[in-house]
Amino acid sequence: MKILLANPRGFCAGVNMAIECLEQAIRYFGTPIYVYHEIVHNRHVVERFRGQGVTFVNDIDEVPEGSILLYSAHGVSPEVRAKARRRNLKTIDATCPLVTKVHLEAVRFAREGYHILLIGHEGHDEVIGTMGEVPDRITLVESAEDVDRLPFDRDDRLAYLTQTTLSVQEAEQIIRRLRERFPQIVGPPKEDICYATTNRQEAVSQLAPQADAVIVLGSQNSSNSRRLMEIARSMGKPAYLVDSVEELRDPQTGAFPFRPDDTILVTAGASAPEDVVQDCVRTLLDCYGGEKEEVTVRDEQVHFQLPYELRVIASAQ
Numbered sequence: 001m002k003i004l005l006a007n008p009r010g011f012c013a014g015v016n017m018a019i020e021c022l023e024q025a026i027r028y029f030g031t032p033i034y035v036y037h038e039i040v041h042n043r044h045v046v047e048r049f050r051g052q053g054v055t056f057v058n059d060i061d062e063v064p065e066g067s068i069l070l071y072s073a074h075g076v077s078p079e080v081r082a083k084a085r086r087r088n089l090k091t092i093d094a095t096c097p098l099v100t101k102v103h104l105e106a107v108r109f110a111r112e113g114y115h116i117l118l119i120g121h122e123g124h125d126e127v128i129g130t131m132g133e134v135p136d137r138i139t140l141v142e143s144a145e146d147v148d149r150l151p152f153d154r155d156d157r158l159a160y161l162t163q164t165t166l167s168v169q170e171a172e173q174i175i176r177r178l179r180e181r182f183p184q185i186v187g188p189p190k191e192d193i194c195y196a197t198t199n200r201q202e203a204v205s206q207l208a209p210q211a212d213a214v215i216v217l218g219s220q221n222s223s224n225s226r227r228l229m230e231i232a233r234s235m236g237k238p239a240y241l242v243d244s245v246e247e248l249r250d251p252q253t254g255a256f257p258f259r260p261d262d263t264i265l266v267t268a269g270a271s272a273p274e275d276v277v278q279d280c281v282r283t284l285l286d287c288y289g290g291e292k293e294e295v296t297v298r299d300e301q302v303h304f305q306l307p308y309e310l311r312v313i314a315s316a317q
C-alpha cells in the first residue's frame with residue numbers, strides 16, 4: 001500500500017489557539033471550568049478535556065453563577081455574552097480571530113444600511129453566532145437555489161458574507177448566482193473562507209487524482225472536514241470521514257475496505273489531532289505493508305496569540 005499524507009492537514013491556528021486557551025485556563029483556575037459548546041468540533045479533543053474536568057454546555061443557564069466560562073473557537077452571539085454577564089461569569093474568549101472578522105464585517109455592513117446574505121450552513125455554531133450579531137438584518141443562504149427564492153430586488157442595498165469553512169468551489173457558485181441576480185451586491189474586501197479551509201481543500205483537490213481512496217480524519221460535525229470528504233467524492237473517489245481509522249473496519253470480519261496495492265490519501269480536518277493521523281497511517285501500514293509519502297502542497301506559518309485576558313494572567317505569573 002502507498003499512503004499519501006496531505007500537507008497541510010489537521011490543526012489550524014484558530015484550533016491551536018482555542019486548545020491552548022483551555023489548557024492554560026485549566027492550569028490557572030483549575031476545574032470546574034465551563035465551555036460554551038464544543039471547544040472545537042472534534043470528539044477526541046472534547047473527550048480529553050472532559051476527562052480533565054471540563055464541562056461543555058449548550059445553555060449559559062447551566063453554568064453556576066460566578067464560574068469560569070470559555071467561548072469556543074466558533075464564536076458566540078452578543079445575546080450569549082449578555083447572558084453570561086448577567087450570571088457574573090468570568091469569560092475567556094477563544095473565538096478564532098478569523099471568525100471575529102466575519103462578525104465585525106456583519107456589524108459594519110448592517111450599520112451602513114445593508115441587508116446581509118450570509119452563505120453558510122444552518123445550525124452551525126459559527127453561523128448562529130454571526131447571525132446573532134445583526135438578527136434583523138441578515139438572511140442565511142445555503143445554496144444557489146436559495147438565491148432564486150430571496151425576496152429582494154435590484155434596488156435593495158445588499159451585502160454577502162460567508163462562513164469560514166465552506167467549500168471554496170460551492171461558495172464561488174453561490175456568489176456568482178448572487179451577483180447575477182443582484183449586480184449591486186457588495187462583499188467583504190477579502191475572502192471570508194479561511195486560509196486553513198482553503199489550503200486543506202487545495203491539497204485534497206491536487207492529491208486525490210493519484211489516490212484510489214481518501215480518508216479524512218475528523219468528526220461528523222466538523223464543517224471543514226465534511227467539505228474535504230465531499231470534494232474527494234465529487235472527484236469520483238471513495239472518501240471516508242472518520243474520527244479514527246478503526247471505524248473503517250468491517251464489523252464482522254475486521255477488514256478494511258482497501259486492496260493491498262491501493263494508494264490511500266490521508267488528510268485531517270482543522271480540528272483533528274495529529275496523533276489520530278499517525279495512528280491511521282501506522283495501522284494501515286501494519287495491516288498492508290508499504291510506504292508513506294508526505295506531500296506538501298502549501299506552506300503554512302500562521303499563529304494567533306492568546307486572548308488578552310489570558311495574556312494578562314500569564315504575565316502576572
Ligand code: SF4
Nearest residue numbers: 012014096164194270
Ligand atoms: S478553520 Fe479557519 S476559521 Fe476555523 S478556527 Fe481554523 S483558522 Fe479559524
